[in-house]
Amino acid sequence: MAEPAPTPTPESLVDKIYGHHASASSSDSDDDKKKSKHDVVKPKVEDDKPSTHDSVKSKIFRLFGREKPVHKVLGGGKPADVLLWRNKKISASVLGGATVLWVFFELLEYHLITLVCHLLILSLAVFFLWSNASTFINKSPPQIPKVQLSERTVLDLASALRIELNRAFHILRDIASGRDLKTFLGVIAVLWIVSVVGKWFNFLTLFYITFVLLHTLPVIYEKYDVQIDAFSEKALIEFKKQYAVFDAKVLSKIPKGPLKEKKKD
Numbered sequence: 001m002a003e004p005a006p007t008p009t010p011e012s013l014v015d016k017i018y019g020h021h022a023s024a025s026s027s028d029s030d031d032d033k034k035k036s037k038h039d040v041v042k043p044k045v046e047d048d049k050p051s052t053h054d055s056v057k058s059k060i061f062r063l064f065g066r067e068k069p070v071h072k073v074l075g076g077g078k079p080a081d082v083l084l085w086r087n088k089k090i091s092a093s094v095l096g097g098a099t100v101l102w103v104f105f106e107l108l109e110y111h112l113i114t115l116v117c118h119l120l121i122l123s124l125a126v127f128f129l130w131s132n133a134s135t136f137i138n139k140s141p142p143q144i145p146k147v148q149l150s151e152r153t154v155l156d157l158a159s160a161l162r163i164e165l166n167r168a169f170h171i172l173r174d175i176a177s178g179r180d181l182k183t184f185l186g187v188i189a190v191l192w193i194v195s196v197v198g199k200w201f202n203f204l205t206l207f208y209i210t211f212v213l214l215h216t217l218p219v220i221y222e223k224y225d226v227q228i229d230a231f232s233e234k235a236l237i238e239f240k241k242q243y244a245v246f247d248a249k250v251l252s253k254i255p256k257g258p259l260k261e262k263k264k265d
Contacts, residue, residue: 062229070222083218095215102208181251182243 074080085091104110127142134141175184198206221228 070218070225074218083214084222085215085219091215095212098208098211102204105204106202106208 071080071084074083081087082091082094104115105112127144131141174180175187178184201209
């Protein structure tokens with residue numbers, strides 16, 4: 001005769017319930033650990049991607065060490081929009097106006113003071129006749145705008161000019177002090193090239209050529225920056241090689257005086 005099954009006691013039921021919850025909580029904790037581990041590993045992988053991208057990006061040669069778009073390098077805003085032909089009508093009108101002035105002063109040999117005086121004579125005559133004729137033709141007189149420069153505007157312009165002049169004087173002083181021979185030779189070469197070009201053109205023509213180059217070269221560079229950067233990198237490498245040879249054969253043989261250290265107060 002089979003023995004009857006033992007009836008479960010309250011203690012055994014409690015143990016089963018707690019054991020079930022313990023196993024469930026342990027499995028949940030294991031899952032949470034896996035998820036947390038996966039979450040920890042995943043951001044690391046994602047964080048590694050930008051650093052790799054940045055390292056590859058930093059290895060790309062950029063002309064003049066450029067790290068920003070051409071529009072930002074030019075200062076942004078409306079001047080950069082004009083130079084990069086964001087609005088073709090405005091850029092074309094600015095370049096056309098400069099061309100007209102160059103034709104007036106250079107080809108037609110019109111003088112600046114003469115042109116300004118003639119324009120003032122014409123403007124004053126038109127407004128004077130219009131103001132007096134308005135009483136006879138029963139029309140309102142012309143509204144002549146009131147132009148007045150504020151004191152703050154003049155002070156800001158003077159302050160900006162003072163800062164730029166002081167910066168230029170500081171750069172010239174550093175170059176003339178003889179601390180950096182490479183920079184000194186570079187500045188001398190640039191000034192010599194400008195002096196040679198100045199023999200071919202007068203100041204107005206040279207200014208107009210510079211103005212045209214500012215309206216053409218940035219646009220070309222923005223469009224073909226990859227090809228221009230690659231060519232510039234090769235040219236820079238070749239220049240460094242030639243400069244190293246020149247330094248070894250010529251510059252290193254120039255006697256240099258002892259550098260005196262500045263006394264610290």
